[in-house]
Amino acid sequence: MKNVFGKQIPSSIAELINPTHTALVLVDFQNEFCKQKSPEGEEVHLYPSLEATIANTKCLLTEARQRDLLIAYIQHTTLPEFQNESAARLYMFMYARKLNNPSELQMFTLDGSWG
Numbered sequence: 001m002k003n004v005f006g007k008q009i010p011s012s013i014a015e016l017i018n019p020t021h022t023a024l025v026l027v028d029f030q031n032e033f034c035k036q037k038s039p040e041g042e043e044v045h046l047y048p049s050l051e052a053t054i055a056n057t058k059c060l061l062t063e064a065r066q067r068d069l070l071i072a073y074i075q076h077t078t079l080p081e082f083q084n085e086s087a088a089r090l091y092m093f094m095y096a097r098k099l100n101n102p103s104e105l106q107m108f109t110l111d112g113s114w115g
Contacts, residue, residue, distance in 0.1 A: 001015055024060065024061070024072070025072045025073075026071070027074045029057065029075075030076070030115065032076075032108050032114075033076075034053075035050070037114065077109055078107060078111075079110075079111065080110065090102055
């Protein structure tokens with residue numbers, strides 16, 4: 001460790017990834033945000049590097065487990081009819097999708113769904 005401005009700065013990967021102060025957090029690593037289903041029910045990747053991202057994430061998870069890091073998975077789950085979303089968040093969804101009517105919003109990441 002190096003002391004810079006009164007702070008301990010890691011000088012190696014072993015100091016940086018230390019289970020006493022490091023956790024791995026995977027956010028929204030879900031089908032709904034990575035894939036879509038075709039009309040025939042086949043999974044289609046939403047971005048070309050998905051397979052590489054999955055492979056890299058598996059390597060990262062293996063390394064994190066070997067180092068006894070805390071691993072946290074955060075998943076976005078929506079309740080039917082957006083019951084868990086605030087009016088401001090629904091507005092944000094509508095704005096992002098260029099919609100004027102909230103009834104046009106499509107449900108996503110429903111609990112228990114493929115998404």
